Amino acid sequence: MIAVIDYGAGNIFSVKNALDHLGYENILTKSETDIKNADAVILPGVGAFPWAMKMLSESGLVDTIKTEARKKPFLGICLGMQLLFDKGFEFEECAGLGLIKGHVDRIEETDLVIPHMGWNKLEINHDCPLFNGLSEDEYVYFVHSYKAFCDDENLYAYCEYGHKVPALVSDGKTVFGAQFHPEKSGKTGLKILENFVMLSREGK
Amino acid sequence: MLAKRIIPCLDVRDGKVVKGVNFQGIKEVGDPVECAYEYNLQGADEIVFYDITASHEGRGVMLDVVRNTAKKVFVPLTVGGGIKTVDDIRETLRAGADKVSVNSQAVRDPMLIKEGADIFGSQCICVGIDAKKVSDGKWTVYINGGRIDMKLDLIDWVKQVEQLGAGEICLNSIDTDGVREGFDIPMLDAVCKAVKIPVIASGGAGKLGDFADAFLKTDCSAALAASLFHFKELTVEQVKDDCRAKGIRIR
Numbered sequence: 001m002i003a004v005i006d007y008g009a010g011n012i013f014s015v016k017n018a019l020d021h022l023g024y025e026n027i028l029t030k031s032e033t034d035i036k037n038a039d040a041v042i043l044p045g046v047g048a049f050p051w052a053m054k055m056l057s058e059s060g061l062v063d064t065i066k067t068e069a070r071k072k073p074f075l076g077i078c079l080g081m082q083l084l085f086d087k088g089f090e091f092e093e094c095a096g097l098g099l100i101k102g103h104v105d106r107i108e109e110t111d112l113v114i115p116h117m118g119w120n121k122l123e124i125n126h127d128c129p130l131f132n133g134l135s136e137d138e139y140v141y142f143v144h145s146y147k148a149f150c151d152d153e154n155l156y157a158y159c160e161y162g163h164k165v166p167a168l169v170s171d172g173k174t175v176f177g178a179q180f181h182p183e184k185s186g187k188t189g190l191k192i193l194e195n196f197v198m199l200s201r202e203g204k
Numbered sequence: 205m206l207a208k209r210i211i212p213c214l215d216v217r218d219g220k221v222v223k224g225v226n227f228q229g230i231k232e233v234g235d236p237v238e239c240a241y242e243y244n245l246q247g248a249d250e251i252v253f254y255d256i257t258a259s260h261e262g263r264g265v266m267l268d269v270v271r272n273t274a275k276k277v278f279v280p281l282t283v284g285g286g287i288k289t290v291d292d293i294r295e296t297l298r299a300g301a302d303k304v305s306v307n308s309q310a311v312r313d314p315m316l317i318k319e320g321a322d323i324f325g326s327q328c329i330c331v332g333i334d335a336k337k338v339s340d341g342k343w344t345v346y347i348n349g350g351r352i353d354m355k356l357d358l359i360d361w362v363k364q365v366e367q368l369g370a371g372e373i374c375l376n377s378i379d380t381d382g383v384r385e386g387f388d389i390p391m392l393d394a395v396c397k398a399v400k401i402p403v404i405a406s407g408g409a410g411k412l413g414d415f416a417d418a419f420l421k422t423d424c425s426a427a428l429a430a431s432l433f434h435f436k437e438l439t440v441e442q443v444k445d446d447c448r449a450k451g452i453r454i455r
Contacts, residue, residue: 013274013300014274014278014300014302017274017275017276017278017300018278020275021275021276021278046325113400113401113402115325115326115327115371116206117206117327117371117372117402118206118207118209118402118425119206119207119209119249119455120205120206120207121207139207139455141279141280143302143327160205161205161206183278184278184279184280184302185278185279186244186247186278186279189278190278
């Protein structure tokens with residue numbers, strides 16, 4: 001069972017649709033028990049950083065997420081990826097989940113359009129099980145105005161938009177974050193989601 | 205950098221895909237969910253549903269189409285046609301659309317763009333524009349499916365649209381739409397130079413090279429076509445291969 005955390009953020013149905021399509025049992029939930037019992041957890045998100053952290057803490061899920069994310073495959077998507085870091089600076093400074101070292105701030109590119117929206121090429125920095133079966137020429141779909149600033153060791157893939165934009169980050173163990181939307185990235189995105197779910201089935 | 209997008213558009217009336225020429229002579233060509241799925245397999249970067257149903261009941265049917273498509277198509281979906289209020293936008297996004305395209309109502313009430321962008325984010329709000337040439341370098345904006353000339357200067361309007369927070373512009377040329385001799389390059393170029401937000405070329409694609417032509421001659425971010433893909437004269441894949449062969453960055 002995959003728990004998709006439902007804390008009031010938009011468009012979680014597309015994540016559910018993608019998991020359903022792949023044939024993986026999943027549940028949209030904000031229950032601590034569901035998250036604890038799940039084989040893998042996805043934290044989606046569309047919206048603003050401080051608002052999302054507030055919703056998570058009001059749901060009483062912050063500690064559960066911090067603990068469970070170290071025990072089983074955990075994937076943050078878009079804003080859900082940004083929340084994995086120590087802090088964010090969207091509107092105001094706000095503490096994140098602190099699962100990966102780094103912070104989130106506005107994309108500063110004077111010549112480029114913000115939001116960074118569209119299909120951009122995934123440049124692999126370190127290999128990772130989520131990239132199994134992908135070619136060297138894969139595009140994924142992005143929609144965001146803020147980006148992560150993190151250490152090279154946590155940067156598994158990026159794309160070029162003026163400067164490097166972190167696309168896939170990880171603690172190298174169980175925590176993963178995708179700035180792009182795998183659920184909107186066609187075959188490539190579905191493959192990444194499938195690879196993620198497979199992590200929870202290893203050794204079972 | 206971002207890849208240039210190829211976008212098939214499905215004109216939908218009462219839950220069926222239809223296609224007209226120069227806004228007239230409409231005929232039915234199929235089931236929208238199946239068509240969208242087929243385009244997805246061909247490598248479409250995004251799919252646009254344009255609801256040409258006039259009735260209120262038709263809107264519900266359209267939302268079902270979006271819901272069903274979102275279950276099997278995993279690329280961004282845009283819905284346009286008949287979106288008049290913030291509630292219409294909300295309802296459409298909830299059904300599974302990633303963006304909405306507002307057209308006539310945005311001209312009548314430009315604040316719809318701002319309200320939509322403030323509530324749902326600029327990335328959700330595409331402004332569709334139908335325009336027609338007045339003289340060299342001058343075009344005006346039409347509403348109601350190209351029937352009413354608002355005497356509104358196109359370049360003034362696109363600047364206003366950007367300033368109000370639109371995330372994207374879908375620019376349809378009434379002069380080239382249905383003529384199948386290529387996109388309206390002068391109009392497209394003028395709009396791309398006037399704004400920074402992405403511009404989608406629409407109206408006029410008739411052959412393979414027309415798409416690459418738009419990308420090579422203007423800074424447009426995407427090109428959209430309907431009948432060419434419906435009648436299977438070309439597949440999205442063929443168009444993408446042609447663009448790639450000409451050095452254009454394509455997914």
